[in-house]
Amino acid sequence: MYKAFDESLTDTAGQIEKHFERVLSSFDQVPVTQAMAYAVRGGKKLRGFLVIEGARLHGINVERAIWPAMAAEAIHTYSLIHDDLPCMDDDSLRRGQPTIHVKWDEATAVLAGDALQTLAFEMVARPEVGSADVRADLGLSLARASGAGGMVYGQALDIAAETESLSATVESINHLQKHKTGALIQWSAEAGARLAGEDPSRLGAYSHALGLAFQIADDILDVEGDIDTVGKAVGKDADLGKATFVSLLGLKGARQRARDLVAEACDALSSYGKDAECLRQAAHFVILRQF
Amino acid sequence: MYKAFDESLTDTAGQIEKHFERVLSSFDQVPVTQAMAYAVRGGKKLRGFLVIEGARLHGINVERAIWPAMAAEAIHTYSLIHDDLPCMDDDSLRRGQPTIHVKWDEATAVLAGDALQTLAFEMVARPEVGSADVRADLGLSLARASGAGGMVYGQALDIAAETESLSATVESINHLQKHKTGALIQWSAEAGARLAGEDPSRLGAYSHALGLAFQIADDILDVEGDIDTVGKAVGKDADLGKATFVSLLGLKGARQRARDLVAEACDALSSYGKDAECLRQAAHFVILRQF
Numbered sequence: 001m002y003k004a005f006d007e008s009l010t011d012t013a014g015q016i017e018k019h020f021e022r023v024l025s026s027f028d029q030v031p032v033t034q035a036m037a038y039a040v041r042g043g044k045k046l047r048g049f050l051v052i053e054g055a056r057l058h059g060i061n062v063e064r065a066i067w068p069a070m071a072a073e074a075i076h077t078y079s080l081i082h083d084d085l086p087c088m089d090d091d092s093l094r095r096g097q098p099t100i101h102v103k104w105d106e107a108t109a110v111l112a113g114d115a116l117q118t119l120a121f122e123m124v125a126r127p128e129v130g131s132a133d134v135r136a137d138l139g140l141s142l143a144r145a146s147g148a149g150g151m152v153y154g155q156a157l158d159i160a161a162e163t164e165s166l167s168a169t170v171e172s173i174n175h176l177q178k179h180k181t182g183a184l185i186q187w188s189a190e191a192g193a194r195l196a197g198e199d200p201s202r203l204g205a206y207s208h209a210l211g212l213a214f215q216i217a218d219d220i221l222d223v224e225g226d227i228d229t230v231g232k233a234v235g236k237d238a239d240l241g242k243a244t245f246v247s248l249l250g251l252k253g254a255r256q257r258a259r260d261l262v263a264e265a266c267d268a269l270s271s272y273g274k275d276a277e278c279l280r281q282a283a284h285f286v287i288l289r290q291f
Numbered sequence: 292m293y294k295a296f297d298e299s300l301t302d303t304a305g306q307i308e309k310h311f312e313r314v315l316s317s318f319d320q321v322p323v324t325q326a327m328a329y330a331v332r333g334g335k336k337l338r339g340f341l342v343i344e345g346a347r348l349h350g351i352n353v354e355r356a357i358w359p360a361m362a363a364e365a366i367h368t369y370s371l372i373h374d375d376l377p378c379m380d381d382d383s384l385r386r387g388q389p390t391i392h393v394k395w396d397e398a399t400a401v402l403a404g405d406a407l408q409t410l411a412f413e414m415v416a417r418p419e420v421g422s423a424d425v426r427a428d429l430g431l432s433l434a435r436a437s438g439a440g441g442m443v444y445g446q447a448l449d450i451a452a453e454t455e456s457l458s459a460t461v462e463s464i465n466h467l468q469k470h471k472t473g474a475l476i477q478w479s480a481e482a483g484a485r486l487a488g489e490d491p492s493r494l495g496a497y498s499h500a501l502g503l504a505f506q507i508a509d510d511i512l513d514v515e516g517d518i519d520t521v522g523k524a525v526g527k528d529a530d531l532g533k534a535t536f537v538s539l540l541g542l543k544g545a546r547q548r549a550r551d552l553v554a555e556a557c558d559a560l561s562s563y564g565k566d567a568e569c570l571r572q573a574a575h576f577v578i579l580r581q582f
Contacts, residue, residue, distance in 0.1 A: 082401050
């Protein structure tokens with residue numbers, strides 16, 4: 001059932017990596033730019049896939065959509081690099097490979113993350129993306145999704161949560177994840193409508209539910225997965241005494257919540273008809289990764 | 292002679308700080324957003340001043356120019372926060388105050404820097420800035436000036452230079468500083484012309500010379516200044532055995548080079564006539580800070 005989706009995801013990830021190679025090879029090769037190229041390799045590139053699929057639904061071809069797809073992946077990758085730093089989550093493994101500060105050093109990791117964020121804003125502003133209206137809209141919405149009112153705000157809440165697990169509720173975790181993971185996933189799914197200058201609200205509703213389902217799946221993976229399939233350390237949340245959807249809802253409750261959210265995500269796409277099949281499969285896929 | 296300029300610089304810095312307060316108070320108040328507000332306070336805000344003065348020369352009022360002025364200062368401030376981290380320059384004092392990782396912690400410093408970079412790209416994309424063409428142009432040029440081909444590239448070279456001082460030449464330091472300090476100063480000075488949709492090349496030539504003069508002055512200050520007037524640790528370059536304009540040209544030679552560059556900067560503004568007096572004074576000011 002998911003063969004078409006799986007192939008499409010793999011194909012998209014390959015295209016995005018190829019474009020990153022081209023763009024990053026245009027910079028002078030120093031450890032920071034080498035680390036950037038290293039960091040964007042691997043991974044499923046779900047955010048980039050959402051951009052390209054959302055764009056296709058709105059009649060926008062991949063030659064234009066590839067740029068905001070790279071922007072979403074550049075923001076995501078920068079946040080992983082900085083999250084992995086010793087002063088943050090202190091992870092030595094990412095996508096099955098040594099993290100940047102392990103392979104190079106911390107300074108290189110800080111700068112490579114910084115420059116990947118900058119690259120994201122260059123990607124959405126490039127003339128190839130479309131009209132100036134579209135590019136300014138993508139830049140503004142990406143900044144809002146990823147900054148102190150979006151992704152970074154979620155990360156800040158996450159740091160605070162490590163010391164406040166007793167007061168955590170499903171609502172507070174929802175609030176945290178809506179920003180930490182959800183905001184960029186939502187921007188990615190909406191970008192296609194923005195590229196077409198059309199209303200992104202249906203894709204917004206889809207990705208809002210998808211983002212939460214994704215995070216619940218991630219929490220389940222942290223409990224049930226093993227290091228070989230996940231490609232990063234597992235069981236860290238429990239070790240840190242961190243409240244997660246699993247610790248608050250139980251494994252069974254978390255799975256049910258994720259299934260409900262996937263149904264909700266698919267419903268939001270009903271008016272797109274059959275064209276949205278690939279995005280529906282994507283929603284099922286995010287929770288199928290482990291159950 | 293510099294009274295008008297001094298007052299103008301102070302006035303502009305005040306306006307920029309007031310706008311930062313307003314924008315940053317709109318975010319949920321957590322340590323990261325509090326650290327962002329703390330970090331943008333103080334300093335001369337030379338980059339913001341260059342934006343606003345360059346804009347005035349092109350008939351653009353401060354209500355529009357304040358946004359790219361904040362963007363330049365947000366990028367500058369984020370780079371200082373990350374530069375001060377223990378894994379980079381390991382500074383505990385900035386603008387006479389404890390650095391973010393000292394006052395809060397390293398994770399807060401990483402995230403506050405990250406979110407200030409994002410904020411910069413939000414500032415240039417805001418509808419108040421002007422037409423979509425102008426906003427997309429400012430976003431693209433800012434990304435190119437501050438990323439892996441601009442400021443961060445300069446920082447990467449700077450890290451490498453700490454271990455390669457024997458091979459340093461005036462040309463290699465020029466190349467390093469043109470990116471590390473120069474690119475953002477140049478973007479700041481050019482932003483006014485971009486706001487007006489006009490050719491930024493005269494302001495570009497001015498700021499190219501200004502940026503180098505500024506860095507030479509900074510190197511001299513590191514040798515001659517004291518911690519009270521500079522507001523940060525001094526003598527660090529020599530302690531690190533780092534090649535600077537002073538170590539390569541001598542104090543006298545460095546001073547002469549800075550004076551020549553100021554003259555060059557002022558010449559580039561000749562076609563603006565008397566209107567550019569404030570920018571000419573700014574050029575003199577950057578080297579008058581200490582001699």
